[in-house]
Amino acid sequence: MSEARHPLPARIFVAVAAAVALLLLGAALGLLIRLPSFDRAEPQPSAVDIGFAQDMTTHHQQAVTMATLARERAADVAVRQLAFDIETNQRDQIGRMQGWLSLWGQPAQSSGPPMQWMTDEGGHAHGSGPAATQPGALMPGMATSAELSRLQSLRGPEFDVYFLQLMLRHHEGGSAMADYGSRHAALPAVRELAKNMLGSQSTESTLMRTMLTERGAQPLP
Template identity: 70%
Template sequence: MSSERTPLTVRVFVAIAGTVALLLLGAAGGMLIKVPSDQRVETNPTPVDIGFAQDMSVHHEQAVTMATLARERAADVAVRQLAFDIETNQRGQIGRMQGWLSLWNQPAQAAGAPMEWMADSGHGGHHGGGSGGGLMPGMASTEELARLQKLSGPEFDVEFLRLMLRHHEGGAPMAEFGAQRAAIPAVRNLAANMLGSQKTESELMRRMIAERGSTPLPAS
């Protein structure tokens, strides 16, 4: 079957699954190598470590889906390059987080409401608006994703940038919480890296949106 006929979500799932498999193999091989303490992933995670890895994986998966679409469809080469960077970075981060969950013998996704692990800060158990049901902050609804898939040309570029900017900024509090409160150094470091890289990308997207005569979406 050609890639043009393969559903986008299937292609994203296959790519992510391959990343996770490679990372798990790397983790097994890494047992023979001395790993720096700030990169070592202990086997006694707290609910924050587990919840961050589970929910941020889900949050990232939607970003990868949108970025994959933009990499293939965006009219502007600058938008395609940004989409490639986001897809590559977040797919790799999903692989790390899912690898940790496997090592911890934890499910890939949380069974309860999203962000329950942040409950003590007042951010837990978020249920987003729209028809998506249980969406975490910044995530696009089913209707918004369907509309994006129907757009083309400069109109697609602008809407992708607006959705991705909101997505990045919506996930920032979760990354900040993980960076401050996760018990495992490798989890804290990854969350802090997400904050830094996504802040830079968000600033770029704000400029790109303004250059195209549009404005950011309201926070969700």
């Protein structure tokens, strides 16, 4: 009778062992799928990838500053909601770009002229706006210190209008960088992020134009 009792535990042990083996095999296959191919060179970040991540981080940081202020101070709940969306999205995008720069062993910000990565070898600028030429120069769409000070001094509906004007100009000013990055970055992830920026900010720009019209205001020149 003792021999008759052994087959069942033995069968259970074999089944468990087989299941574990299949799990280990699946995990190994998953790792192989995730590992880069040794038969082809993986793309490396180009000057466009690096410059885009550095300059767009700087551009986004100002938008986050304005959006944080509007989220706390705007009189209209619709403006506060827009500010919350902009702050959340752009903080997330800054995190991704800074993560890439860290992985690439690159500084968080460029020490050279902004948007220099949007020029060809002959020094000709690309995109819908001119590249900045001096280190520390403001990129297209960015607010000056005086404009930011004025925004901080305002309250109520006047604050809402000026925030919408500054943020609309900010979004539209950064579109040239996003467009160039979406077409010329070497890494697919960078191109995709730039493309997503174009789409989301275009939608937000349309909304801000509508909100300005509803308030009897015009975009800034």
